[in-house]
Amino acid sequence: MVNKTNEDLRVRRTHKLLYNALLELMGKHPFEQITVKQICELAMVHRTTFYTHFQDKFDLLSSAVRQIAEEEFKNFTEVSLTPFDNFRELLSIAKKHKTLFSQLLFEERDSxxxxxxxxxxxxxxxxxxxxxxxxxxxxxxxxxxxxxxxxxxxxxxxxxxxxxxxxxxxxxxxxxxxxxxxxxx
Incomplete structure (x- = not known):
């Protein structure tokens, strides 16, 4: 029997592999051109495993963004920052996740x-x-x-x-x- 901790670690590992594959592909291609097959091949994760965790590539992207927000946006809510330090923090996060930011902030051409x-x-x-x-x-x-x-x-x-x-x-x-x-x- 697999204990809960090991199972959680496997799920987290699978998610991390898929997130990283998606972000790597987004550095080379617009999001709309990326396929689940490409993500799975790069992550070395079977498609059935992908669909066990995510409905589609949009669900994966949404989950990846939420994960990054959980990790990176803590200073906005947990630390008292001046407006200018808030902006500096945002610039630092944007630089670290430039590929993701460029795709999500600029791909809204018709919004x-x-x-x-x-x-x-x-x-x-x-x-x-x-x-x-x-x-x-x-x-x-x-x-x-x-x-x-x-x-x-x-x-x-x-x-x-x-x-x-x-x-x-x-x-x-x-x-x-x-x-x-x-x-x-």
Whole structure:
């Protein structure tokens, strides 16, 4: 009879092999082109074993992301970090898991969030070009534009997701913290 600890270790080992295979393949191919067969071959795990643990490659990816979040995102919730240290922590995690981040953050080409980000960015660049003598393609201006759009979309998401009982005009007024930003600097 196999004891529970050994069984748990085998499950964890299988998951780790599959996670690592998936991440390695994602470093070479877009996620949508990766097959379960490729993952299993690279992990040296039989397909029936794969399907014993996961429904499909999306389930594997979701599980891998949750596992990484459990391991890597502890400092966000367990340690009191300044906003800038929070950002530094995020950059460190993104660098460590660059393949995963690049696939998951940028493969949402047709998502509403990405379409809004692109449209708002183009509109802001047009406005800044027409109303100022600044180089909108400078890295400093790009960072400010992306920070502003990210904040606005984050607040919008929070407002909708939590069904906040503040009307859009009040929310707009509360977001005036960005009115002090000088994009020309």
């Amino acid at each position: 509403l969030r990405n379409l809004l980000r692109k449209a708002m960015g183009a509109g802001m660049k047009r406005y800044l070009t027409e109303n100022g003598s600044i180089e909108v393609n400078s890295i400093e201006i790009q960072i400010k534009i992306e920070a502003y759009i990210g904040a606005v979309l984050g607040v919008l998401n929070w407002w909708i997701e939590n069904n906040i009982s503040m009307d859009e005009e009040d929310l707009y007024k509360k977001m005036n913290i960005f009115s002090e930003w000088n994009f020309a600097e």
